[in-house]
Amino acid sequence: MALDRWIALAFIALCCVFGYAAFFTMDDQLPPILRRNPVWPSTFPKILSVLGVIVGLVVLFTPKPESKDEAPKDGAIDLKRLGDYxxxxxxxxxxxxxxxxxxxxxxxxxxxxxxxxxxxxxxxxxxxxxxxxxxxxxxxxxxxxxxxxxxxxxxxxxxxxxx
Amino acid sequence: MLEGILIGLTAAVTPFNLMMVVLGCLVGTLIGMLPGLGPMSIIAIMIPVAIGIGDPTAALILLSGVYYGAIFGGSTSSILLNAPGVAGTVASSFDGYPMARKGQAGKALTIAAVASFAGGTIGAILLMIFAPALSTVALLFHSAEYFALMVVGLSAIAAFAGTGQVAKALMMTILGLLLGTVGEGALTNMPRFTFGMMDLQSGFSFITLAMAMFALPEALFLVMNPGRAATGSSGKISGMRFSRAEARSMAPVIGRQSVQGFFIGVLPGAGATIASFLGYAVERNIAKGAEQEEFGKGSVKGLAAPETANNAACTGSFVPLLTLGIPGSGTTAILLGCWSLSGSG
Known part of the structure; x- marks a missing residue:
């Protein structure tokens, strides 16, 4: 599997943990008076975690375009010769x-x-x-x-x- | 208005005040080169010196020089080491560092100096002409307008995404926003994702993240691959000149970004960082063909745009401060405090 897909997979896992914390644990200590607000501290993290999972899945399942230039760019790690580093x-x-x-x-x-x-x-x-x-x-x-x-x-x- | 400008010029061009400009810019540039020390810290360090002068005008000139110098100094470490000294110069490393890798470090530093000077100077002219009118416009910006500005800022990420890479760019944008939620919530002050750690209470520092994103990978890559150090430039800074063709291609960029950076800087809370990123994004998007391809690989325009914009934004940030006494950023708040202490507030 290509490196960017591994990164997408790790990102989805991060968003799942983040989303779990936002949906199930973050609001436990919210004072009752603040629960009347339309926007809670967890609102933005909830939206982000859902968006993150969707975008991560898009990256994970989008076919990789054929690359004409296989040579690694300056400053990029060449995974084929990882043992040389x-x-x-x-x-x-x-x-x-x-x-x-x-x-x-x-x-x-x-x-x-x-x-x-x-x-x-x-x-x-x-x-x-x-x-x-x-x-x-x-x-x-x-x-x-x-x-x-x-x-x-x-x-x-x-x-x-x-x- | 002309009378006011002449009175200001008379006060500014005395030998002592000119010396203060040079001293302020020099100290700001030298300390601004150190990664992690932004203009706010440097101005705070210089407060005792400024108050000790005893002349409010000279104190104002000295601290303004430090502010501009710090923003310019940050670009030096961005270009030479890929380690942004201040947040406003992160975008300068996108093309400045590749130029240095190609052995054009001297030219990159000259372009940064020229663009910064031009951005600051044009910004100062705009400040003199438009300050009173713009101060009222700045106050009209509320939550909805700032939200729209942030959406525009985030949409600039499209400029950094190559063909077919938009989903990946969006993924990294969301990662940045996720990291941004760590710390106290803006509305309720309830801690989010701090795990009881006091250090996370105010969230991640932008400059720390920038160092981790740019300087640390570069250092580790050199450790992993020692041969790379030998393939880059010799380490000598030579060839400070740029060609006439490059000057011609830079001129419109400097003109555009001086105006755009200034108007972004006027908005309280926006500042040099957003101005430099937006400046880079705008110039990349309007560049055509091969010029656009060159962005990120050592483009002259890609370096001139953020350098002009961040200095023009610094001048813009003086508009609400000088006309209404409202500091739009942490740096200008410290400046206001110092001017009050020295008797000019």
Whole structure:
């Protein structure tokens, strides 16, 4: 099955979950006074989820037109040579970004940012730790100083238990 | 009216105020290049400096320069990195980045600068002529008119859909609207799809989504396919000039988009983002044959249109602010607050 049909299928699944939440759960906590309104918070999501399922089905079942140019465009992934790409590194970086977002509060800005920069560079193949660690410390430290001390925006540098 | 313009010019062309223009544009451009820092944040950062000057006129000039500079600066990271610095420059990356990939980064930056300057200047002329009349028109816009404007804005998505791709474009439009429903509902303030998370209370930030849609895939693709970095441009920015033929093809685009962007900017809540997307869509739709095919692949018109429109819209957003004291956007609200503090409000 072509990639766009997989995307359409995933989109229909998303719309079904979205629609379920809109139709059956969203209005539970709506105060009685607001229930008299013609438009509820769930009205627009309901319309969108139904429309989304219809459009997703159209994409899923519309025959794909014959393409004259089979060569992949610049910046597009060529699925035929997926094995040639360094997918492990990309997935590792994505996982690291999620971990960075999740550790920003518990570890503080400096701890999580230095960790992210060092581990990110390691994933990308850098092994000169004597260069890597000072660069990460200086980069994270100067951004923290700019935000906290110059602009006066609070940014907790260390974990809460240390402060 | 002429007398008023002359008084304004006399105040503006003093050496100190001219220095404030240069300083404001420079700071705005430099910080605007940083992805995620929009004009609102930059103006907020510059408030202490503006108030510290002690002269309300110079403060107004400085902050206006920062505003324009930030919008222009955002286009630099759009063109060079495919990472829009501000929301109003997302459309600039559609053709600016492909030009940079072809080794025409210098030309793309020059086109962005010329189009931004022309859009801002023509917008300023329109502001002087039409501001009093337009202020009343802006107030006539209510929910129904804004709904119609949003429908027009969404219909512009057709301009981005290739032949036979309309259903897919519609699918992505609905996905965008679905993401837009996350957060507090506008009518009742009831949280929707927030899962109890405070961070989702105000929904997804547009600039965060733009970064995730443009910059992140580009970075990950370079990681997956290191050879691609070598096939693109050398990284040097050279050849800042554009040809006479390109200037001729850009001129009508700049003329049209200055006017269109200005009038969209006048409407409170519309602003540079809608103006730039609509500008791109309009120019793509009226382009013919090969020129239309070129859109999205490094078209000169495709870059000039959003760049002109977003700067003209910035000028347009001053109309309700200067004539009625009503800020039409977050940025102009901060500007109004600062002018009040510095004694010019």
């Amino acid at each position: 360094q997918i492990g590194q990309a997935l590792g970086l994505l996982a690291l970004m999620v971990a960075y977002a999740l550790t920003l509060r518990p570890l503080g800005f400096l701890g999580s940012t230095i960790g992210f920069l060092v581990l990110g560079a390691v994933i990308l193949g850098e092994r000169r730790f004597h260069v890597l660690i000072p660069v990460a410390v200086i980069a994270a430290g100067s951004i923290w100083y700019l935000v906290q001390e110059v602009l006066g925006i609070f940014l907790r540098p260390w974990p809460g238990i240390l402060m």
